[in-house]
Amino acid sequence: MVFKKSHFRFTKQERSGIFFLLLLIVLGQTFFWLYKYTSVSHENPLNLDDDLQAKIDTLKSQNQYKDSLKIFPFNPNYISDFKGYSLGLSIDEIDRLHDYRSNGLFVNSKEEFQEVTEVSDSLLYVISPYFKFPDWTRASRANSKKHISGIKTIDNLEAKNFKDLNRVTAQELKSINGIGDKLSERIIKFRDRLGGFLIDDQLNDVYGLKPEVVQRVFQKFKVLNAPEIKKVSLNTSTAKELAQLVYLQKKVAERIVEYRELNGEIHSFDELMQIDGFPTNRIDRIPLYLSLKK
Template sequence: MKNLKSHFKFNKQERSGIFFLILFLIIIQVGYVVYDSYQINEKYPLNIDSNFQVRIDSLKNVALKNDTVKVYPFNPNYISDFKGYTLGMSTDEIDKLHHFRKTNKFVNSAEEFQDVTNISDSLLQVISPFFKFPEWTTKQEYKPSKVSSKKNVNPTTENVIFKDLNTTTAEELRVVNGVGEKLSARIIKFRKRLGGFLVDDQLFEVYYLDEEVAKRILKQFKVISKPNIVKININTATAYELSKLIYIQKEVAERIVNYRNLNGSIKSLNELLKIEEFPAERIDRINLYLSL
């Protein structure tokens, strides 16, 4: 025991040395903690390999594209609440458009759209390039006619013996000045796709047929025997059946079916005007082939 106690006996000088040693160690520990916390909070640039940075940038671009709402051309007269929201319009601006439309009027230009909705110049500049105004919106009210009378054929045709536009051959069409082999074949092909012409004015819709040439054709030919068209029921037809109609593209046919599924049924053919990218300028023509 005496030997064990002798190991813990220190004189005054030794005790002072031990005290200063412990104090020195404590100061070192405190200094290390302070320095370490400072190092954690210090911002250092992160050095990344250039190839790895390229991969990061490409992933950011993909994410940005996925988050971006793609806007297609549309008729601004039929902007829904959701469509207006995605375009950046306020609820008040959308409501103003809807109140205006309830008066059975249409906006016919980007300027009129701004006058009605009071949207800002900056927003108009962004969305107006996507505006798609049909031809009939140049009028205040749209009243579809049963048969279009836009094209005036020579009125003095009482004594002319017309040939039937639905039974004539390509060779017979080529007697008209301006109608060659390719154009006559194109007219016959278009007639076949239609299932036969229902009205004379459908001739003006033949691809690359000049209006003046079409007028010359109608001086000798017109629809005499109309084809027996089985109308497509808009409430039961599939997207494929609708797309077989020459005036309706596949994407529009799919949107019609989606609209019908969301609303239960289509009660009026004029409801089709609400469909995005629907060829509204040909609604009177399309009505000849559809039923409810």
């Protein structure tokens, strides 16, 4: 009787070979799935739809813009719509400030700014360190209050105690300790170039005049009758017209026009501080002579 050889009967060497082959297959599959799972998790850990991804990208770009926004010191009394929006103010808050300013009034502290605009404490905390309140705004506000309460009575009172700084002579100025021939002539010359002092604080702009001497002058002389100045448009004037202002050199006036041509209309006087060579320490004098209106 002939017996057929079984196909499932293996020698010891054949069984070892089959075992190692199966082991290699299992290890290969294991490494394959581990690699595939790891690469997928790194490439796309979250499956986001297009709308959600677009919103995330928008928020990222907004945060990058806020981080890159550099704030320069500015006078909050002259915040334009664009400036206010950039700082985070709402339309209503900006309108409240503009309505307040339309009455000829000025805010002179961060507390007063919040009282007028009703901005939140958190926003005030962020922007108030950049507030710059000049002396002339306080003087202007005092003048506006005089106008409301009766300017003639106050002017008469001042006229009794002081002489008009716009009418004082060089000889009278020399009566002040610290002012000699050169300084008295320099004051008169500077006053003539201005066309007359608009505010008392402009006396500090006279070269070589020390602050303590200025205070002595104010004990006798003040601006009682300021000249009428026709403001020049910052957005339409030529460089030559701008250079006629005492506080602007010819090169700076030309750069203002170049800046205007590149960036369009100037919305705030604070933008001028970005111009190379601009006298930032005299930024508060500019609104006395220039206007943003076309």
